[in-house]
Amino acid sequence: MNIITETDDSVPCSEQPELWFAEHPADLEEAKRACAACPLKAQCLAGALARREPWGVWGGEIVVDGTVRSR
Numbered sequence: 001m002n003i004i005t006e007t008d009d010s011v012p013c014s015e016q017p018e019l020w021f022a023e024h025p026a027d028l029e030e031a032k033r034a035c036a037a038c039p040l041k042a043q044c045l046a047g048a049l050a051r052r053e054p055w056g057v058w059g060g061e062i063v064v065d066g067t068v069r070s071r
Contacts, residue, residue: 011038
């Protein structure tokens with residue numbers, strides 16, 4: 001199992017973490033695009049859904065109240 005740390009440069013969210021919790025749709029879409037090539041994309045989304053994350057882009061998807069939303 002891979003663990004993402006705050007200093008892990010191998011994942012795109014380490015560059016601008018605030019982008020993954022932005023309020024503007026264009027910023028969220030940018031975060032989703034950045035997730036596309038992430039090696040931990042599937043694990044990230046699965047973890048967010050299991051934890052029922054309240055908000056953010058996780059694994060290339062927008063998650064609100066623990067469920068994937070289209071936008």
